[in-house]
Amino acid sequence: GAVVSQHPSRVICKSGTSVKIECRSLDFQATTMFWYRQFPKQSLMLMATSNEGSKATYEQGVEKDKFLINHASLTLSTLTVTSAHPEDSSFYICSARDAGSPAGEQYFGPGTRLTVT
Amino acid sequence: QKEVEQNSGPLSVPEGAIASLNCTYSDRGSQSFFWYRQYSGKSPELIMFIYSNGDKEDGRFTAQLNKASQYVSLLIRDSQPSDSATYLCAFYTGTASKLTFGTGTRLQVTL
Numbered sequence: 614g615a616v617v618s619q620h621p622s623r624v625i626c627k628s629g630t631s632v633k634i635e636c637r638s639l640d641f642q643a644t645t646m647f648w649y650r651q652f653p654k655q656s657l658m659l660m661a662t663s664n665e666g667s668k669a670t671y672e673q674g675v676e677k678d679k680f681l682i683n684h685a686s687l688t689l690s691t692l693t694v695t696s697a698h699p700e701d702s703s704f705y706i707c708s709a710r711d712a713g714s715p716a717g718e719q720y721f722g723p724g725t726r727l728t729v730t
Numbered sequence: 731q732k733e734v735e736q737n738s739g740p741l742s743v744p745e746g747a748i749a750s751l752n753c754t755y756s757d758r759g760s761q762s763f764f765w766y767r768q769y770s771g772k773s774p775e776l777i778m779f780i781y782s783n784g785d786k787e788d789g790r791f792t793a794q795l796n797k798a799s800q801y802v803s804l805l806i807r808d809s810q811p812s813d814s815a816t817y818l819c820a821f822y823t824g825t826a827s828k829l830t831f832g833t834g835t836r837l838q839v840t841l
Contacts, residue, residue, distance in 0.1 A: 645827060647828065647829075656831065656833050656834065657774070657818075657831055659828060662827065662828055704771075704773075706773045706774075710827075715781075716762045716764075716779045716781055717762060717822065717827075718762070718764060718776055718779050719764075719776070719829060720776055721766075721773040721774045721775065721776075722773060723772070723773050724772070724773040
């Protein structure tokens with residue numbers, strides 16, 4: 614199956630600093646990538662949809678100035694959590710939609726566990 | 731009515747039995763349906779997708795889609811303890827390009 618990588622897998626940062634997370638589709642092109650957040654024992658929450666070469670579309674309640682998304686190529690999207698606070702500590706997961714598949718299946722990266730101290 | 735309904739479980743089945751997971755949806759315009767498996771602390775993993783009425787088999791997994799009744803199910807034959815996880819159904823609603831996920835059914839396969 615298609616592979617999506619995410620880096621870093623785990624990061625600890627101090628309150629007020631910024632953290633960048635990278636998401637790459639390794640063996641397919643992804644015109645659309647998605648960023649999710651998941652708190653312990655809760656459902657996936659879609660944060661934003663990222664289309665290559667255009668601005669991301671944020672879900673209601675997600676601050677676009679705090680969660681900066683860049684999708685500069687067909688295989689790379691980045692999420693930057695700016696001025697992180699302890700409440701931003703969560704499991705961040707990206708997914709990429711296979712542009713070449715008629716079903717449009719999405720493949721998830723392994724996730725990034727962010728801890729803000 | 732919720733867009734997608736899944737029984738949260740836990741669904742407990744003995745090892746070797748068939749596990750049956752169900753999902754109902756409200757949008758008749760939905761075209762493609764997906765089943766993901768998520769282990770605790772890990773990201774979701776795509777198991778199967780289906781977009782035609784009927785059954786689709788892949789190894790021990792069978793996805794079933796009934797658009798008239800608006801449900802999709804996943805059967806796991808010869809269940810193994812390693813199948814213990816949360817299973818999420820998902821689909822595209824109407825013309826939306828993003829997936830709508832169910833809240834997931836937690837499956838426990840007991841020895």
